Amino acid sequence: MEKKEQKVLDEILKAHDYSQTAVIAIMQDIQKVYRYLPEDALCYIARKLDLSEAKVYGVATFYENFSLEPKGKYVIKICDGTACHVRKSTAILDEIRSLLGVTESKPTTDDMMFTVETVSCLGACGLAPVCTVNDEVHPAMTPEKARALIEQLKEGKAAGEEAADEN
Amino acid sequence: MRINTREELEARRAEYAASLKTQRKQILICAGTGCVAGGSLNIFAKMQEILIARGIKCSLVLEKEPHDDSVGLKKSGCHGFCEMGPLLRIEPEGILYVKVKVEDCEEIIEKSIVGDEVIERLVYHDQNGEAYEKQDDIPFYKQQTRVALEDCGRINAESIKEYIAVGGYSAVAKALFDMTPQQIVDEVNEACLRGRGGGGFPTGRKWAQVLAQKEETKYVVCNGDEGDPGAFMDRSMMEGDPHRVIEGMLIAGIATGAHYGYIYVRAEYPLAVERLQTAINKAEEKGLLGENILNSGFDFDLKISQGAGAFVCGEGSALTASIEGNRGMPRVKPPRTVEKGLFEKPTVLNNVETYCNVPPIITKGAEWYKSIGPDNNHGTKAFALTGNVMNTGLIEVPMGTPLRKVIFDIGGGVKGGDFKAVQIGGPSGGCLCISATEDHLDLHLDFDSLKKVGAMIGSGGLVVMNDKSCMVEVARFFMNFTQNESCGKCIPCREGTKRMLELLNDICEGRGTMQHITLLEELASTISATALCGLGKTAASPVVSTMKYFREEYLAHVVDKKCPAGQCKALVTLQIDPELCKGCSKCARLCPVGAISGEVKKPFTIDTSKCIKCGACMEGCNFHAVKEV
Numbered sequence: 001m002e003k004k005e006q007k008v009l010d011e012i013l014k015a016h017d018y019s020q021t022a023v024i025a026i027m028q029d030i031q032k033v034y035r036y037l038p039e040d041a042l043c044y045i046a047r048k049l050d051l052s053e054a055k056v057y058g059v060a061t062f063y064e065n066f067s068l069e070p071k072g073k074y075v076i077k078i079c080d081g082t083a084c085h086v087r088k089s090t091a092i093l094d095e096i097r098s099l100l101g102v103t104e105s106k107p108t109t110d111d112m113m114f115t116v117e118t119v120s121c122l123g124a125c126g127l128a129p130v131c132t133v134n135d136e137v138h139p140a141m142t143p144e145k146a147r148a149l150i151e152q153l154k155e156g157k158a159a160g161e162e163a164a165d166e167n
Numbered sequence: 168m169r170i171n172t173r174e175e176l177e178a179r180r181a182e183y184a185a186s187l188k189t190q191r192k193q194i195l196i197c198a199g200t201g202c203v204a205g206g207s208l209n210i211f212a213k214m215q216e217i218l219i220a221r222g223i224k225c226s227l228v229l230e231k232e233p234h235d236d237s238v239g240l241k242k243s244g245c246h247g248f249c250e251m252g253p254l255l256r257i258e259p260e261g262i263l264y265v266k267v268k269v270e271d272c273e274e275i276i277e278k279s280i281v282g283d284e285v286i287e288r289l290v291y292h293d294q295n296g297e298a299y300e301k302q303d304d305i306p307f308y309k310q311q312t313r314v315a316l317e318d319c320g321r322i323n324a325e326s327i328k329e330y331i332a333v334g335g336y337s338a339v340a341k342a343l344f345d346m347t348p349q350q351i352v353d354e355v356n357e358a359c360l361r362g363r364g365g366g367g368f369p370t371g372r373k374w375a376q377v378l379a380q381k382e383e384t385k386y387v388v389c390n391g392d393e394g395d396p397g398a399f400m401d402r403s404m405m406e407g408d409p410h411r412v413i414e415g416m417l418i419a420g421i422a423t424g425a426h427y428g429y430i431y432v433r434a435e436y437p438l439a440v441e442r443l444q445t446a447i448n449k450a451e452e453k454g455l456l457g458e459n460i461l462n463s464g465f466d467f468d469l470k471i472s473q474g475a476g477a478f479v480c481g482e483g484s485a486l487t488a489s490i491e492g493n494r495g496m497p498r499v500k501p502p503r504t505v506e507k508g509l510f511e512k513p514t515v516l517n518n519v520e521t522y523c524n525v526p527p528i529i530t531k532g533a534e535w536y537k538s539i540g541p542d543n544n545h546g547t548k549a550f551a552l553t554g555n556v557m558n559t560g561l562i563e564v565p566m567g568t569p570l571r572k573v574i575f576d577i578g579g580g581v582k583g584g585d586f587k588a589v590q591i592g593g594p595s596g597g598c599l600c601i602s603a604t605e606d607h608l609d610l611h612l613d614f615d616s617l618k619k620v621g622a623m624i625g626s627g628g629l630v631v632m633n634d635k636s637c638m639v640e641v642a643r644f645f646m647n648f649t650q651n652e653s654c655g656k657c658i659p660c661r662e663g664t665k666r667m668l669e670l671l672n673d674i675c676e677g678r679g680t681m682q683h684i685t686l687l688e689e690l691a692s693t694i695s696a697t698a699l700c701g702l703g704k705t706a707a708s709p710v711v712s713t714m715k716y717f718r719e720e721y722l723a724h725v726v727d728k729k730c731p732a733g734q735c736k737a738l739v740t741l742q743i744d745p746e747l748c749k750g751c752s753k754c755a756r757l758c759p760v761g762a763i764s765g766e767v768k769k770p771f772t773i774d775t776s777k778c779i780k781c782g783a784c785m786e787g788c789n790f791h792a793v794k795e796v
Contacts, residue, residue: 024475028434062494062654064476081396081454082590082630083553085644091781092734098759119394120478120648122435125553126201126249126560135205135437143759143783 001040008033009041013048020049023059027066035075036067072108072115074153078131081121089129093118095143096131099150114153169454173340174330177513183332186229190239192280193258194570198324199245199406200438206269207242207253213272213668214240220732221276226728229328231514238280241323244407245317247561248307251291256302256320263302263700264289294557294579307558310577312539314547315363315523316563319407320448324442327449328659330410334454337670338526339414341423346529348378351422355525357533357546364390364481365592365625366701367614370525373515377423380513385425387416388509390486391439392541394478395593396648398628400549403521403561405432405439408523409446413456413469415522418529419515420467422560428467429509431486433474443471462493478594478652482700483516496654497700518626520549540566544613554589554630557580566613570599573612574631584633588716589616594645594652596704597712598638605716611674637734640716643671650704660703662695667710676737679725688714712772733795736780740796745770747792754784754793 016022023045030041030103031167037060046056047054060066078084079138093116097103098115108115124130131146170176195212218225224237225642239258246254251265257279264275264286271289278284291299299305303678313319322329330336340371342351356371377385388545389412405412410557416428447469450456452715458466472490479485480495487509489495508514524546528536537545544566548738550573553559557579564573586608588600599607599622610616617624650664657698667690670683698704714721730738743754743763750769755763755771762778765771773784773793785793 003616011414019492021490023492024489025377025473028473028475034268047537058494059492061498063474066475082628082644083397083559084591085396086554086630086641087635088782091783094781095759114768119435120394120652122200124200125397125399125551126252127204128553130204137200139201139204 001044006044007017009044009048013045018049020051021034023049023051023056024063027056027060031066034062034070036069039068069108070112072113074113074133075115075117076131076133077119077122079122079124079129080118081125081128083121083125084129087128089141090100090130091139092129092131092146095146096150099147170454170461171454175346176336176340176461179328180331180334180337181745182231183229183328186231186233187239187329187332189233189237189535190226190268191236193239193241193273194280195241195243195255195256195258195320197244197246197252197256197320198242199249199403200436201245201249202252202254203438204664205435206254207267209269209792210255210267210272211240211713212471214276215268217272217276218280219270221281223280228326229332239323241329242325243322244319244324245403245561246302246320246565247403248305248558248559249646250557252781254320260285260759261301261303263299263305265291268546272338281340282600284507285551292325293684304347306682307560307562307577307579310572310738311563312547312565313563313740314539314562315404315411315520315549316408317527318402318411323407324407324409325445327410327446327453327455329407334530335340335410336414337528338529339417339455340461341420341529342418342495343461345650348422348424351418351529352378354533355422355528355601358528358536359522359533359543360521360528360536361546361614362517363520363524363548365595365623367624368781370517370521372420373505373517374422377513377515380426380506382509384427385423386509386512386514387419387423387425387431387517388487388490388514389416389428389522389759390481390483390516391430391436392474392478392481392486393436393519393626394433394481394652395595395626395628397551397553397590397630398593398626399551400561400627402436402439403634404519404523405430406442409439409443411526412443412519413446413450413525415517416469417456417460417467418525419517419522421465423513423515425513425515426466426468428469429472429490430469431474431480431490432474434476437580440453440471440473447471450506476754477654478648479654479700482702485700486516487514492725494654496656497702499699513658517582521626541611541613545610548612548624548627550612550627550630552578552631555583555584556631556635559589564612565615567611569608570610570612571608573629574608578631581633582632584635587634587636588638588641589647590630590632590641590709591628592623593628595623595701595708596628597622597708598632598641598716601717603719621715622707634666635732635734637730637732638713638720639671639730640732640734642713643668646671646706649706653703653706657697657699657703659694659697660699660706663690663698664703664706665708667694671710674724675730675735677724677735681725683725684714684721738781740775740781741773741778741785742782742794743771743773743783744792744794747790749790749792751789753787753789757783760784 255264361367485495750768
């Protein structure tokens with residue numbers, strides 16, 4: 001692991017006083033930085049917290065929110081809670097998956113731009129069906145709105161890349 | 168600035184209340200998750216911009232030396248009427264504007280803030296077109312009784328001053344100075360407050376057990392891991408009135424001699440975490456958390472512990488394991504949480520809504536609390552009303568309110584069809600319904616009445632389903648949920664739910680036989696009898712209850728290979744009625760797989776071999792020509 005990365009991890013560990021019980025919070029902070037939990041990082045924090053690698057791996061794989069695989073730039077979560085389900089969230093999930101060519105077993109696009117997941121109830125049932133893009137909630141979705149949303153994100157992505165080129 | 172004594176608290180309260188009063192008008196913009204998603208924060212920003220541009224004195228916080236005539240602009244908690252969001256309330260008149268847009272802001276300021284006019288087009292209109300200017304007159308609100316949600320939507324959710332101004336932390340002062348721990352426990356016991364998280368265990372008895380423990384270190388834990396799909400009561404309370412949660416926990420600490428508290432919040436609720444953290448910081452600043460609270464000698468530290476996405480962590484022992492930094496798996500009980508809970512110490516564990524009920528019980532007394540709701544089921548219950556219902560939202564009603572009143576009078580009736588059933592208590596609960604043999608609409612919603620029909624109040628999610636919902640599919644949905652969330656520790660739950668899901672999948676996909684039904688029943692009783700924790704024990708409930716009330720629907724799936732509600736895709740085919748089809752070609756354009764073809768102005772047809780039964784054509788057809796057969 002590079003020095004720079006170690007420094008990032010050390011700062012996170014320090015913010016939690018190297019506390020073993022804070023291992024979940026530590027992993028949440030790491031995931032905020034990398035958008036997933038790199039294996040190296042997990043081994044590193046296990047050593048620093050004096051926990052076994054198996055224990056850290058066990059915790060990381062238990063919780064739904066932790067990912068050991070890199071995720072796309074836009075993480076789209078389609079709520080499949082009861083309220084969204086009875087208001088037809090499955091049709092939206094199918095639409096988005098087919099638009100981006102991803103599946104349940106391969107949730108991320110090859111260009112690492114999009115990851116599509118389902119999430120159990122976001123508690124925004126009043127707006128069902130909902131999906132979120134990087135935690136921003138999009139209410140009352142329909143397959144048409146989903147298409148427009150993906151278009152918009154793709155265009156935004158193109159615009160963003162052009163801007164980056166100019167710099 | 169720190170508040171050092173009880174007298175100082177009362178002095179500040181008077182000061183804050185006076186400051187609140189000098190605001191000529193108050194604009195409360197709902198900043199619950201629902202309205203935020205609808206753009207309410209943009210409305211807040213626009214309002215601020217207009218007020219400043221027009222030179223109107225606008226107070227975002229309560230000021231020490233208030234200017235008369237200023238306008239208070241604040242982000243409030245959830246008003247509950249999520250269906251009509253974004254919501255905006257104007258005080259002191261109590262006007263509610265619904266579905267407010269950024270473009271409406273200028274007019275609202277001009278007419279209702281500068282002037283005293285009500286903008287007719289922005290007020291709520293019921294299905295008959297009748298307009299309601301005042302929030303409290305709207306049928307949705309009028310029939311509610313708000314105790315836990317009393318301040319939610321009425322005060323600035325981010326302001327400790329406003330909470331104090333409306334009486335906040337007076338229950339803590341009373342508990343610290345006027346009562347002994349035993350008296351607090353007795354009062355809660357007397358009020359007959361039962362846990363709002365699902366179990367309905369008497370809170371006072373739990374507290375008494377922790378108080379009786381000899382251990383020096385004890386904990387107070389708040390269960391904010393509201394994982395039931397279709398439930399968002401606790402989220403709204405944490406977001407909209409975070410200080411009330413803190414106050415309830417503080418009282419539990421005073422009553423049981425615990426000096427440390429944790430609020431466990433699920434990761435899907437980032438806004439609740441943010442608001443709670445702000446509230447904790449402010450309470451610490453004011454000396455209402457930390458050392459020597461109000462100079463009483465009592466210390467209390469409170470921390471937030473964030474979940475990471477595991478439904479099972481709503482179970483007590485799994486929740487404490489998660490706070491300790493372990494895999495959130497339940498353990499065998501006893502010892503119970505009150506004896507060996509968090510870090511092996513005696514622990515009070517209650518859910519958010521339970522804690523929110525504590526401050527009014529302390530200030531107003533058990534007798535007052537007992538005046539609400541039937542015997543042994545006192546107080547109110549918050550419900551999240553969702554699904555196929557007109558008025559989706561958050562409500563609070565006295566325990567024992569009939570289901571009919573909740574769905575039809577408050578909820579405004581069923582959307583898109585006739586009432587069929589309501590799923591209560593999430594994946595651990597059951598359904599209440601109108602079926603061939605049952606009519607549950609006049610059933611009273613309280614712990615004991617629901618128990619009699621094999622359902623439970625659970626945390627309070629009410630998912631309404633119309634006659635187009637397939638109950639087998641609903642059971643399959645919940646089984647899929649539970650199976651996904653099974654932690655895997657005990658075999659009955661890990662393997663049993665998987666097998667039950669496979670059987671339900673078979674039935675929904677047309678491979679079901681009568682044996683499937685017998686096997687489902689057998690598995691259900693085995694899992695219920697042998698699973699380790701509450702999640703497993705109740706995993707089969709949705710299947711058992713739908714089988715009990717909608718057996719004929721199961722039979723239709725396995726015997727006739729038909730889904731009466733037309734939901735199970737494998738069992739229906741879509742056809743275009745040539746009589747009704749006008750040949751507009753809209754369906755062919757909507758079809759994602761190109762299964763529809765035809766000549767314009769002549770009836771179109773669906774190629775069933777290509778059709779994926781997504782229903783897009785059916786929803787899009789202006790002439791209702793697409794039918795399920």
